[in-house]
Amino acid sequence: MSKLRSVRRGAGDAAGDDLRAAVHFSESGQIWLHEHRMLLVHAEAQASLRRELIDTLGLARAQGLFTRMGYASGVRDAELGRRRAQELTDQDAFMTGPQLHTLEGMVQVTRVKLELDRLAGRFFGEFTWESSWEGQWHRHYYGIHEEPVCWTQIGYVSGYASAFMGRSILFQEVECSGSGDSLCRIVGKPVEEWPAEVAARYSAMFDREPIAEQLLDLQTQVAELRATIGQQEKLPSDMVGSSPGFRAAYQLLMQAAQSEITVLLLGETGVGKELFARTLHQKGPRQAAPFVAINCAAIPLELMEAELFGVEKGAYTGALSSRSGRFERAHGGTLFLDEIGDLPLPAQAKLLRVLQEGELERVGDQRTRKVDVRLVAATNVELQERVKEGRFRSDLYYRLSGYPIRIPPLRERKEDVALLAKAFLEKYSAKNGKKLRGFTDKAKRTLLAHPWPGNIRELQNIIERGVILAPSGTRIEVNQLFSSIATEPPREFGLGSDGDLRPGTPEAGRRLCEAVLNGVMTLDEVEAMLLETAVDKARGNLSSASRMLGLTRPQLAYRLKRLHEPAPGPAPDDDPPPDEP
Ligand SMILES: [Zn+2]
DSSP states (O other): OHHHHHHHHTTOSHHHHHHHHTEEEETTTEEEETTEEEOOOOHHHHHHHHHHHHHHHOHHHHHHHHHHHHHHHHHHHHHHHHHHTTTSOHHHHHTHHHHHHHHTTSOEEEEEEEEEETTTTEEEEEEEEESOHHHHHHHHHHOSOSSOOOHHHHHHHHHHHHHHHTSOEEEEEEEOGGGTOSSEEEEEEEGGGSOHHHHHHHHHHTSOOOHHHHHHHHHHHHHHHHHHHHHHHSOOTTSOOOSHHHHHHHHHHHHHHTSOOOEEEEOOTTSOHHHHHHHHHHTSTTTTSOEEEEEGGGSOHHHHHHHHHOBOTTSSTTOOSOBOOHHHHTTTSEEEEESGGGOOHHHHHHHHHHHHHSEEOOBTOOOOEEOOOEEEEEESSOHHHHHHTTSSOHHHHHHHTTEEEEOOOGGGOGGGHHHHHHHHHHHHHHHHTOOOOOBOHHHHHHHHHOOOTTHHHHHHHHHHHHHHHSOTTSOBOHHHHSSOGGGSOGGGGTBOTTSOBOTTOHHHHHHHHHHHHTTSSOHHHHHHHHHHHHHHHTTTOHHHHHHHHTOOHHHHHHHHHHHTSSSOOSOOSSSOOOOOO
């Protein structure tokens, strides 16, 4: 083996022989160097790994990685060096490292100058390296490099010298075969004796960079940017659906987009009326102008007119300065008036005038201002009812209701739940920097079974919660979506849709336990709920309720009675205490 002979030629002396003797090829598939397990690896395979890391991580990161890897090897080999220092001079013992480095096939090391004193912590070393493994392969793949390239080897000798000396020793290549010199030449001394910038580069090399986190960060940023771009160019994530009800509403919306017609959006709370309004704005000729939204139900009555039409300074106590209203701010664009049924009558009159004349006066102002605004109104109440009750002007109603669009509640578009859930999952995963694998089958079923009284807004909130609670790399589970059994429909925690009680299913049981442990419910409340549900199901028939529960009738009666007692009392006097089932 030519490499072994090189020990003798280079750093080798008589001591090289007993190092070679310390290499042991065991029959059980292990190679030992003294007390450390070694690997005999193909240099070319190692070189192609090195190249791949440079190409994927970049030069600086790859350099750090290989320097640290070499350093770790050097530290281990220093154990042997320190052991031999008990018998040899410091100089000779130190040479164990260069000999091992040579023996391990990395490079042929020749001492130029070595002065050291372990006790005093003094160190200076200069060596030459011939046939450097790393220099040769680097040149092979990348040609002549400006800077020295024997990173693993510099890491090795620095690690070795530092561990041998018990203080930080830094080696640098002053010549390198990888950068065109005939051989590599290295110089080492305590890190403090190097110029500050060299020492700083050295210590930076040893900072492990959490590349996975940085990649995830970047990925998140990209996803967020994509989401923003998506909002600008495409429909928002909530404007998805393939159900006939949604498609019909969406088609009506698109047909109205290019016109100036006043659109009235009808639908329950949370069905996405504002999104429809915003989409109408974005798909129409006013898209470059402002979209202004206001919820009439959220504004105090006495401020409504000022909020909508603006106010002049001193118009009323508290009007400290003049300001424009929502109409003026939406000039050229679209104004969305949500819950218009809650608009007070005086404001209704003013609104009608804006719609008819295109002009308004601020509160407390004589001046008339022209405004050009497309109005989109929305309501979750029957406006006709309000007209009959005299709470809504009929002329305004007719003005607004020329083009009504009814947005169906989520329970009428069940086929869209999965689409929406997926869209929200993507949206909130990007927002929270999570990589999730979707929903468990159980979670999907629960999402589909839920009645969604809060419509899309409720679904959105639930998915956001699930994304936050589920660990990256997993699927969202039911209990990460629904906070407690209190918020769920009864069949989700023990009653099948067929009305059968299934209190023993593991999922239901687990959630019940969690509810109890989280203090959401007490044990007594759980029991009460169970018993009362059974009695309800049995329409008050205790015999049939007890059968559902797997209890005897006296056992059920006893438990019911105990539940309705003000305090835990003694055993009842009429019913015998039952045996536990
Ligand atoms: Zn080199």
